[in-house]
Ligand SMILES: Cc1cc2nc3c(=O)[nH]c(=O)nc-3n(C[C@H](O)[C@@H](O)[C@H](O)COP(=O)(O)OP(=O)(O)OC[C@H]3O[C@@H](n4cnc5c(N)ncnc54)[C@H](O)[C@@H]3O)c2cc1C
C-alpha cells in the first residue's frame with residue numbers, strides 16, 4: 001500500500017506478531033506497520049471487522065495495537081524503538097495486558 | 098372521568114405472559130373526552146416502564162418529556178438489579194425489591210419478544226467487597242441491623258472472607274478482605290433497557306413527546322390539563338414520573354414528593370474480554386465488555402460537573418479490588434443526578450384531591466422497572482393503587498415520622 | 502521529559518504544537534511568561550508541518566515551500582525558552598484551568614494561570630459505504646506519513662472528495678513520483694453559485710494563484726471525474742471503488758472532504774460552542790483575542806474555526822498577547838494591530854473556499870447500512886430510525902445506540918449524528934447540539950486515574 005520514498009533514517013528492528021520488521025528511526029508504529037504491508041492492525045471488539053490506521057493523527061483509534069505488552073495503544077502516536085514488540089489486537093482486549 | 102378499564106391481572110413475579118391487548122383493541126366505552134387515558138410526565142426509565150405497562154393494559158398513553166440535554170438519571174446509572182442491603186429503615190422495601198428482582202427475567206423476555214432487543218438481564222448473584230477489616234465489619238453490622246427488622250424477608254445474604262470470595266471472583270486483589278454475597282443480585286444493560294422500553298412504547302402506539310416539559314397541571318371537568326410550551330395535553334389520568342422534578346409537580350395535583358437529589362459519578366473502561374462473573378456493587382462488567390466503576394455519592398447537583406478526585410478514588414479502589422484492571426483504558430466518565438426521595442425509599446401515591454393523579458418515583462428505577470411495568474402500571478390503569486402492596490410507600494410516611 | 506519533572510504550575514499552558522501553539526508559546530516565553538507546550542505527537546509542527554524537524558523527505562519541492570515555512574516557527578519556539586513536551590497527551594482541562602496530562606503512561610495535574618488550546622483540526626468524517634475497510638484512509642493520513650516518514654502510496658491509488666487539501670496531497674504525491682489512478686471529485690457543481698459572490702475577495706487572497714496552479718498541476722497528470730456517490734468495496738480489504746461513474750479496482754482509497762475544528766477538549770472544559778453553517782461544524786464562541794467563554798482559556802488556530810496554517814499562527818500570537826497582558830502587564834509585546842491585519846489578509850479568501858468546497862449532503866448524511874460510528878459500528882439506518890422514534894439529540898442517541906461511546910469519543914461520528922438527527926427531525930444542527938464531553942477526552946489507564954491526588958472529601962464520597 002505504501003513504499004518508502006528515500007531510505008533515510010537508521011534502521012530499527014521490531015517484531016510484529018513475532019515476525020521481524022525493519023522500521024526507520026522516524027517511524028511511528030503505525031507507519032512501520034503500513035510500510036511493512038500488514039493487512040490489519042486489529043479486529044474490532046464489536047463485530048470482529050479488520051481495521052488498519054485511518055487518520056494517522058490520533059483521532060480515529062483504529063490503529064490500536066499492543067506495544068511492548070501494553071494493549072490498546074495508538075500506534076500512530078508512538079515512535080518506534082529498537083527491540084519493540086508489537087502485536088495486532090484481536091477483538092476485545094484481555095484484562096491485565 | 099371514564100369508567101375504570103377492565104381489570105387485566107398480570108402474573109406478578111413469574112414470567113410475564115405475552116401481550117394481552119394492543120391499544121387499538123382497547124374497549125371503546127373507556128374513551129372519555131380526552132385524547133389520552135393517561136399522561137405520563139417524564140420519559141426516564143420510570144416513566145417509560147409505566148407507560149409500557151399502561152399500554153399493555155390497553156390505555157391510550159402519552160409520555161411528556163424534556164429534550165436531549167435533560168437531567169436524566171436513566172442515562173447515567175449503574176444498571177444493577179440489586180437486592181442486598183435494600184430495606185434498612187423500611188422493611189417492606191426489601192420485599193418490594195425482591196418482587197421486582199423475581200419478575201425481571203419474564204419482563205426482559207417479554208420485551209425481547211416485543212422488540213427483538215435483548216436487555217441482557219442476568220442474575221448470577223452479586224458482591225459487596227470490602228478493602229479493610231473496618232469496612233467488612235461495618236458491612237456485616239448493617240446487614241445484621243437490616244435482618245433484625247421486624248417483618249423483613251430473608252434474602253440470604255452471607256458474609257464471606259477473602260478465600261471464599263476468591264473462589265467466585267478469582268481476580269480479586271490481596272487487599273480484598275472479604276465481602277457480602279447475595280444470590281438474588283443481578284444486572285442488566287440499562288441503556289439498552291432504556292432504548293428497548295422506548296422502542297416498545299412506540300410499537301404499542303404510545304405517543305412520545307420530547308421537548309414537552311410540563312409547566313403546569315390542572316384538573317378541570319374531570320380531566321387533567323397539562324401545560325407545555327408547545328400545547329396543552331388533556332388526559333383522564335396523570336402519572337408523575339419526572340424524577341426529581343416530581344417535587345415541584347406533585348403539589349399541582351394535591352400530592353407531595355419530597356426529594357434530595359444527589360450526584361453519582363461513574364468511570365468506564367474500554368471493552369475487555371469477560372473476566373468477572375458476578376457484579377460487584379461498585380464494579381461490573383457489561384455484556385459489551387466494558388467495566389463500569391462507580392457509586393460515589395456527592396451532595397452536589399450540578400449535572401455537568403465532574404470531580405476528578407472522585408473518579409480517581411473510584412479508580413483507585415477498583416484497581417485494589419481487581420489489580421488486572423490497572424492497565425485498562427478509561428474511555429469515559431460521567432456524573433448523573435440520582436432521583437432520591439428524602440428517605441431514599443420509593444414514593445407511590447394517588448391524590449385524594451385530584452382523583453386520577455399518581456406519583457411514581459424512586460431511586461433504583463432499574464431494579465424496580467419490572468414492578469413499575471407489571472404492578473404499578475396496571476394499578477394506575479385500574480384507577481387505584483393496591484394498598485396491600487404499596488401503602489408503605491405513600492409520602493404520608495414523612496408526616497407520621499414528623500408526628501412521632 | 503517525564504510527568505514527574507513538570508512543575509506543579511505554569512503561567513501559561515499551550516496545548517498543541519502546530520502553528521498556533523508554536524507561535525503562541527514562542528511569543529509568550531519571549532515575553533517572560535513561564536510557558537509549557539504539550540503535544541501528543543512525537544514531534545512538533547502540527548498537521549501542516551508534521552515531521553518538520555525530522556522528515557526524511559529532503560527534496561524540498563515535494564512538500565513545497567508552504568511546508569518548509571514551518572521550520573522557522575519550530576526553531577523560533579525552540580529558542581524561545583518555552584518548555585516543549587512531545588508525547589504529552591492532554592486528557593482533561595477544567596474551568597479552573599487544571600490541566601490533566603499524560604506522558605509515557607504517567608498522569609499529572611498541572612495548574613495554569615492561562616491556557617491556550619491549540620489542538621487544531623481534524624478531517625471531517627466521510628461516512629461512505631466501506632469506509633472502515635483496510636485500504637481506505639484519509640488523505641490527511643497519507644499526507645502525514647509522506648511528511649513524517651517519507652511513505653508514498655504504492656499500488657492502485659484513488660482519491661475521492663473535495664477541498665484544497667486533497668489537491669495539495671495529490672500534487673505532493675505526484676511530485677514525489679507517485680501515481681494516482683483517478684481523483685473522484687465530489688464537489689457539487691452548484692456550490693459555485695454560492696461561492697461566486699466571494700470570488701473577488703478570493704482573487705485578492707494568497708490562495709488564489711496557488712490554488713489555480715495546483716489544480717492545473719494535478720489535472721495534467723490524473724484523470725478527474727465528478728461523482729455523486731462513492732463507495733469502497735472489498736472482502737476484508739479494499740478491492741474496488743464504486744461510484745455513479747463506474748467501478749475501478751483499487752488498493753488504496755484516500756478520502757477527504759475538508760477539515761473541522763477538533764472541539765473535544767474545549768467542549769470538555771465547558772467552553773460555549775456554536776454551529777458554523779458555512780463550514781458545517783461546531784466551533785467555540787470567541788472574542789477578538791480568541792478568549793473562550795471560560796475565563797483564562799483561549800482557543801487559537803484551526804480549533805477556533807478553520808482558517809488555515811498561516812492564520813493559525815497569527816491567531817496563536819493574538820491569544821498569546823492577551824495572555825501575556827494579563828499575566829505580565831509590564832512585558833514588551835508586538836503590536837497586536839499589525840498581527841490582526843495579517844490575520845485578516847489570511848482569512849480573506851476563506852468564504853469562497855468554504856462555499857466552493859462545501860461537501861454535499863449525501864456525503865455527510867449517509868443512509869442504510871453505512872456505518873456512522875466506526876468504534877461502536879452503528880449504522881445510518883439505526884440513527885435515523887432512532888431519531889424517528891423521538892430521540893431528539895446526540896446525547897439520548899448515544900444512550901440508545903452507543904454511538905460516540907467508543908475510544909474515539911465521537912470524533913468520527915459526532916457531526917454526522919448531529920446532522921442526521923437534524924434532518925430526520927426537521928430541525929437544525931444548532932438546535933440539535935453536540936455530545937456532552939467529559940474528561941478524559943483521550944483515554945488514560947485506570948492506574949493513571951487512580952494515581953491522581955484525592956482529597957479527604959473526595960475519598961469520603963466513595964468509601965462506605
Ligand atoms: C491531517 C491534516 C493535514 C493537514 N495538512 C495541511 C497542509 O498540508 N497544509 C495546510 O495548509 N493545511 C493542512 N491542514 C489544515 C490544518 O488545520 C492547518 O491549517 C494547521 O495545521 C492548523 O494549525 P493549528 O496550529 O491550529 O493545529 P494543528 O496543526 O492541527 O496542531 C494541533 C496539534 O495539537 C496536538 N493535539 C491535539 N489534541 C491534543 C491533546 N489532547 N493533547 C496534546 N496534543 C494535542 C496535535 O497532535 C497537533 O500536533 C491539515 C489538517 C489535517 C487534519
Ligand SMILES: Cc1cc2nc3c(=O)[nH]c(=O)nc-3n(C[C@H](O)[C@H](O)[C@H](O)COP(=O)(O)OP(=O)(O)OC[C@H]3O[C@@H](n4cnc5c(N)ncnc54)[C@H](O)[C@@H]3O)c2cc1C
Pocket residue numbers: 138139140141142143144161162163164167168169170171172173174175176177178179309310311312338339340341342346360361362363433434435436458459460461462463464465
Ligand atoms: C450514578 C447512578 C447510579 C445508579 N445506579 C442504579 C443501579 O445500579 N440500579 C438501579 O436500579 N438504579 C440505579 N440508579 C437509579 C436509577 O437510574 C433511577 O432510579 C432511575 O433512572 C430513575 O428514573 P426516572 O425516570 O424516575 O428519572 P429520570 O431518568 O431522571 O427521568 C426523569 C424524566 O423526567 C423528565 N422531566 C423532568 N421534569 C419534567 C417536566 N416538568 N415535564 C416533562 N418531563 C419532565 C426528565 O427530562 C427526565 O426524562 C442510579 C442512578 C444514578 C444517578
Ligand code: FES
Pocket residue numbers: 030052053054055056057058059060061062063064074075076077
Ligand atoms: S490512525 Fe487514527 S488514531 Fe491512529
